[in-house]
Each structure stands twice: as structure tokens, then as C-alpha cells.
Amino acid sequence: METHVPTTDRDRLHSAVGERRWHAVIETLEVLWPHAVHESPAELLEVLELVPESVLDERPRWIRARDVLRSRATAELTPARGPRTVTARIADLRRAGRAHEALALDDARRALLSEVGVDTEGERAELHYQWARVLEDVGATDRALAEYEAAAGSAGTRRMRSLAGGAAALLAALQGERARAERCLHEYCDSTEPLGGAASAGLARALLRVDALDREGARTLLDAMEAESVGHRWALHLFVRALADREHQGPPHRPLRAEALHGTMPSAPSPSELDTVRIARYLLHTSSGRRDLAHAALGPSTGTEGVLGHLVVALRALDLVRIGRPAEARLVLAPLRGRRLAPRAELLMLVVSPDRSADESERIEALAAEHGLYRILTLLPDGERRRTGSRLAGLRTAVPVPCLEPAVTVVRAPLTSREREVAEHAALGESTADIAAALFVSANTVKTQLRSVFRKLGVSSRDELFAALARAPREVPADAWTVGVAVPRRSATAAR
Template identity: 30%
Template sequence: MFLPMNGAGQRAHDRSRSREVVPAPAPIERIVEAQSRGDWESVTQLLEQHWSSLLRTSRAAMREVVNALPDAVLEAKSRWSAARQYLNFAPDDGRVRRVRFDFEAAQPNEAGELIDDLAQFTGQTAHERGQGHFRGAAAFAATAIEAVNGASPAEVRTLRPLLPGLRVQWATSLLFAGDIRAALTEFESAYDDAVAFDSDRMATAAAGSIALVHSLTGDFVLARSWLRRQPTALNGGLGGPGGGDGGPGDAVTVMGVLAAANIAIDELNVEEARAWLAKDPGDEVAPEQWALRLGVASRLEVLRGDPLAQSLRNRAAIRARPAHLSEDGLNGCALRFSDVGIRLALKDARGAAESLAALEAGDSELHRQAALIAHVWRLVRAGEHVQAVAVMESVPAGGRSLRVGMELLAAATVIHMRAGATARAAALFRTLTTMVAEQGFNGVLMRFGDAEYEALCLSSGVQLNAHQVRRALIAELHTDAPAVEPEIKLTARERVVLRHLLQSRKLNDIATLEHVSPNTVKTQLRSLFKKLGVSSRDDAIKVGRGNPGLWSDSGL
């Protein structure tokens, strides 16, 4: 039962309420308020600052504001004309809109039917890509590109302000389908159009995506060049991860951030790679890049010596999504290639072989190149040098990316070194280190054992700046985890329990997560300890860390 307040109580209550924190107005509210004052400079600044989030949360209101921009604003910056046309036909939420293009709200044009078709194709390619149907997405993108290529000069003039954003969508679909050559062509066209029409965001998206592709293929000179061509107002170009506002980027900057992190990893610059990944906006803001960020993070963990933790994170991320999102295109390539690297680092031969088989089953150029690198190094590590040479010789020199060329050169150096051909190995090493110095691909030097590397530096007379960094990282990678007999076979339930132990979970937590009683978990632990030949959780964890084949199911 509530009693009425006396006068003093009421005044105290009023003072308390007056001190309550008033939430800050949402960006769209601030924009509408600035519009009501006629403050168009603030309107455009706020639109630019919150563009990505507004597209997700307030697209309809955003469209009304942009349609109300006065002619003076449109004439001062042509990108607002493009933004107006884009918002009036862009699909909402990745789906094809039921209504046709709104001709009255947009600028007069001579490409009405074509714009309408491109809106439909673009919506379909984004929708298919979001569902993980990458080949279907690429087919719609190719249809849209063909339509533009067949457009009349008058139609192209009308379309050009719109093309940067459209081309980025089409190129992204081609890239995720694994067609990197066609994707690069379209990203480059998008960049040129974006620069011509003062669209900093689309220029950043295109340049960052191009840089990422070149970082994957090993052309780091080109990758860095494209990062420098990004508008510095958005992410600091190549000024370092501290550029810009210091916080995470958004969906437009994510590809450039991942490219910069990937380059830093290949330079053996662990701290810079971490700093770049800290600027990655994450799955919530840029969900399409989830597999790419796992791939980059996996390379970093293999380099810095904690691949087991990343393997568990990858497993959780993959299982949280529909299977088709990780089986095809660029996603499948990134996940499988990173998993091969993790398995090799953990000395899990069976898991590496299974992930390699899945990688080799892919039909894109990226799949073929990644599978070639993984296959050759797996053979070299196993001492199967004749087979490794046969695989290397089966690939024509013209079909090798820079990354593949340097990886195979390193593998050939190791093979000659182990065969006693010291002079030939030294000559190959000199050629390799020349390429490493040109491209900054220091990561390939981690392929050599410590003794081999020291001997090659001595015999070739080469000394690289990365020498001390490499030695420090090699020391970090040392592990003294006990090995177990290969014939030990754990049951499915024992593997599950071991994975929980590796994630530092207590007995009661495991029971809750697995929907069983604590006594059941105790029984499984006793059986697990007996098979591993240990008597404590800590010892079981040590064995698990050194022998991932015990707890992995298959590949990923």
C-alpha cells in the first residue's frame, strides 16, 4: 500500500527526478532537429558520421532527410545527389523492394528502367550473399555488370554518381564467391567512380578491399599502396592503427583494417597486428566478414604461439552459424586454410590432412593457391621431399601468386638444405630474402627451423632486419606438452569433456552445459584420465594442448 508524500518528501522526490540522467538524443533525432533549423551543414556532417548505423536503424527517416536537401547542398557536393538516388532505390534490409524506383524523389534521369533493374540485381546479390549462396550472388552481380557495360552513354552519365556504391556491392559478391580477378576489376572501377564523385566512404571500401586481396596473394607493395589511397579522414590510411579517432571502424573500413592486420602479421609485427584488429568493428557491425576476421586472427595466434585458444574460438563461431556459410567461397577458403595452419602448429597431422582435403575440394583460385601452399609444407614437414617437389613442379610459374612463389621458394630451400646441397640452398635463400626485403614478407622466414635458418644465413651471407624478431617468436612457440601414444582413442563424450577442460570449465559448469549430472561428468573424467595416463585436470590439460588430435572431431 502506497502512502501519499508530505511536502518535504515530494520536494525531495522532485529533486531526485531532476537529477536523473536524460538519455542523449539518437542520431536521427539530432539530424531532424538540425533540419528543422535549416542547419544543412550539421545535417550532412551527422549523416556522414552515422551513415552505416542509420542505414540499419532509420533508413526511411534518412531517406526523407536526404530527399529534402536543398539544391545548393547538392551542387556543392555531387555525392549527395548520388546518396539521394541510392536511398530511393536501394533495397531495404537486403531484400528486393516491392515498389519500383521512386522517380519523383530522385533527380531527373535518362536511365529509369536500367536503374530499376540494377536496384533489383543489387538487392538480390546482397540477399544471396547474406544467405551464404555466394555463387548465386556472383551470378546476379555479373548480370548487373553486364547491364551497365551495355548501357548507352546517356544512361552511363546518369548512373555514374550511383555506381561507386553499386560496384562495391557487386565486387564484394564476386570476391566472396572466390572470383578475385573479376572482383579486383570491379573494385578498381568503384574506386575511380568514387574519387570522381567525392564519395570518401565508397573509395575507402573499394581501396580497403583491393588491399585485402593483394595481402592474401602476397603482393604487399600493392596492398600498402591501396591502403595509402584510402581517404585518411576515415581510418588514417597507413599512418598506423592509431589513426582516426582511435576506436573501431565500421562496415566501410573493415576490409582495410583486416588487410593492414594481415600485412602486419606477414611482417612479424605482432603488436601492430593486434592494434589493427582492435579497430575491427566486429561481427555486430560487419557480420559478412566474420570468417575473414577469424582467418586473420588465426594467423596471428599461430604466429604468437596460442593456436589452441583460437582453434576453440573458431569452432564455437562456426557451429553458431548455418553450415553453408562456412563451406563455400572466400569464407570456406579462409577457414580451411587457417585451420590447416593451426593443425600444423599443434602437430595434429590427422586434422591438418582433413582440413587440407576440404581446402583442395574448393574450385576458386584462392582455394587452389592456399591448398598448394598447405599441401607442399605438409609434405616437407613429413619429410616427403620427392612428393613435395612433384607438387611444386606441377604448377606453372605463370599461375603462381607472389605469396605462392615465395612459399615454394622457401620450401625448395629447405629441401635442398636437408639433401646436403648447401650451395644451391644458399643461392635459393639469397633469392628468397631479396623478395622478402622487397615485399616485407618476413613471415615466410618462420617456415625454417632455427638451426636451418642460422646455417642458411651463414652460408649465404644474408642478414635480415627481421632476424631478431624471428628468433624471439621461435622461442615463444616452444612447447613442452607431453605427447601421447597415437593409438589412444577417446569416445565422443570424452572428447567433449576434454574440450571443456581446455576452456578452464569446472565440473558443475560442464554438467550444466551438457545437461547431465555432476556424477556423470565425474565418471567421464575418470575414464578420460585413465586413457591419458594422468591423475589431475592440469595434467589432462597439458596433454590436450599438446595433442589436439585427441579432442578434435574433424578439421574444423
């Protein structure tokens, strides 16, 4: 086939393809494209069909270029059926936001894995990796983690070992499996990998530091990451950044920078990305004291059944417990009881539960000690947190457990049962009209009771109401007390 493409560039291209140096292939295609797209499109398509999907994931422009060449190709130029075709189909459905449809290809994938050799041009590792991306998108993080490990273990190139190994480390850290995450980082991750491998590994290391209450160390790692290097890890980057910045007392630029990353959200985010953003928004809003917005950020339902979905459910229950609605919190947590949960989700569920048995308290200590999930313990009530910290210290667990929430030192004048009910609805962000409809009263009644609530709790807006309710007792005797000071009972005349 005649072409005006310089022979030296073509030789360089075919040499890079033969040696499977895919970054060099892409760089050479950048040079050849203006001429070859018109004069030798079949040759370009043949090369692009050989480039692994994981490489193209990081360079969407070449995915579009391949699609254009495919649309122009004649029937005889269509690639033969085989591992690459199935892998490409899985990747195409995932990129189009149709990961659930890709699950139907599981039988074909399994059949190919039984046929493809371990070192057949990296096809086995690529198939594992793309399937892991699909499972991660639909929220099956435990199965995705196993597939990433399989991809890293069967990879014939350093690039795939780093890419898949970094992803495995990040999901292991997300699940709360510290030992597994550290093993993946040690065995597979090359910090020089320029694409997703380094980003995933960096986020894994930062999350492990957050869990160990080393937020400054986590922020240092995150600050060293360039936003453009995060790629498809944008949602988990936002999540880890929000965790690291929570309760941060320094300049506000870090949380805002994390929120700005939300602008990179794709047009069709996956269910797991949506759950990740829900949690990140919740953390960012609670850090700024906007509990009403935080609760609203979690939404009424979750799109996944994996660790992220379970975390969303547990956080909803935490909000209900904090405003004194334990019965509703128990109902919210009920679907998680008796299920096999990831360590992070199980520990959070036990910590936010409104009541715990002795066995569950022991389980909290065991999970924290085994997986280093100390940050979640900061959500425990003061007394229980101190007791748990003391017992962990006795186990020679040398990690401090500082206070996250301020100790309850002042209890203001109590609320009537109806005022409490109105306040709880308002703290969760419901409008005056919605509260009135729920309680079968008029909107003016709701407004009057809210003014009384604000006065008694010493708050000036709904933004402050959530935290105040967490400190106010739900039921008090007729004679109410503040700390150390008796509040005189009103006379019958004053009551009237």
C-alpha cells in the first residue's frame, strides 16, 4: 500500500507495536495521524485495535479516532472475533454509562479466560481489568477488587501491574482492608507510572493515612497530585480529599479545591461515582456546619449495594441518631444487619447504631485494631470513645483517638415534644409546608414553634439547629436543669 508517511515514523510505529510499548505507539500516532488518516486508514485501525483498552481509557481522543475509523471500515476490514473484541465491547458499554448491560457478557468473558493463555499479548490481564472497571461502576467493589488483583497478577507489563495494582490497593483501602491494600501497594505499584496507577496508589496511601488519623500526611499526599492526573478517579479523589479536610481548621482553600473537582463529573457518571459524590458532599457540608445540606446530599436512596451504598445508609442513620430519632435509625440500619459487610461499612454501622450489645462493642474494637480504622471511632460518644481508646491502648495499638465532636457541656432549656418534632423535621432540611403537612398543623403553627425552638436552643438559623439538637435531651423531667444551674419552674400564671 502506497503512502506518503515517512518510512522512519512507520518503522518506529511497528517497532513500538511489536514491543508493546503502547505509550510510544500513541506518541508516534500523533505524528502520523494527519497523513495516515487519509492515505492508510486501514493500517491505523489495525494498530489502534491492538492498543489495550486501559491505555485508551486515559486518552479518550484516540477512542473517538478508532470509532471514526471503524465506521469507515469495510466489512473485510472489521477485526476478527476474539478476546480483543469482547474486551472492547465491555469497555465501550462501560464508557457509554451502560455498565449494567456489560454484565450480560460475563459468560463470554469466562469462556475466553478459560482459553486465553497467561501471556497472550496481555489479553488476559486486559480482560480482567476491564471487567473490574465494570464491576466497580455498578458498585460491586469486593468483586472488582478481586478482578484488579487478577489483572495485576497476570500482567506481562509494568504498566498493567501498576494500573491494576493501584486500583486494587485503592479499593482495598476503601473497603477498610488495610493489610490487603498495603500488600497491593508493595507488590504491584510503581510510583513512576504516569497514568491511573500512580493516581490510584496515591489515593490509597492518603486514605490509609486518614484512617490512622494522620490527616496532615494525607493532605500532603493529595496536594502533590495534579488534578489532571486523577483521570477517572475524580470521584474517589473528591471523597478522600473531603475526609482529609474534615474538621480542618486552616485556610478554606483545600475543601473548595476539592469541590471544584466536581466540575469534571462526566455526563453519565456511574452509580458508584454518584454514591461517592453523595458521601463527599456530606463530609464537606458537615465540615462547614451545614448539617441540613449534608443530610440532603445523601439523597433518599442509593444506587449501589457495595461498600459505598452501605456507607450512605449508615450516614443517614448517624444523622437520625444525632437529632434524637433512634427508632428511625434502627429501621434505616436494619437491612445491613446480618449481612457480610466490608470492614469500613461494618464498623461505621456498629459505631452509629443507637444501641450496642457487649459483643458489638468488642467487635468495634476488633475491627479498629485489625484494620487500623481509627478515624471512624471518633464518631463514638465521648465516654465510649475514651473507654474504647483505653482498651485499644491496652492492646498496644499506638494510635491516638482524638475528639471529633465537642463534648456536651451545656444543655439548654428543653423542648416540648411537639417543638422537638418540628425541630427534627427542620434540621433535616424540610420546608415549612412539608413539616406542616407531615404533622397535620398549619404553616403558621410551624413557624411559631420554630421561633420558640431557636430561642430555647440559642440558635439563629437551621444551619445551627442540627448540632444543637444533638446536645439537647429528648425527654427531661418537669424541673429542667442546665449544667450546675437550676431552671426555675414557671408559675401557673406565667404558663398561661
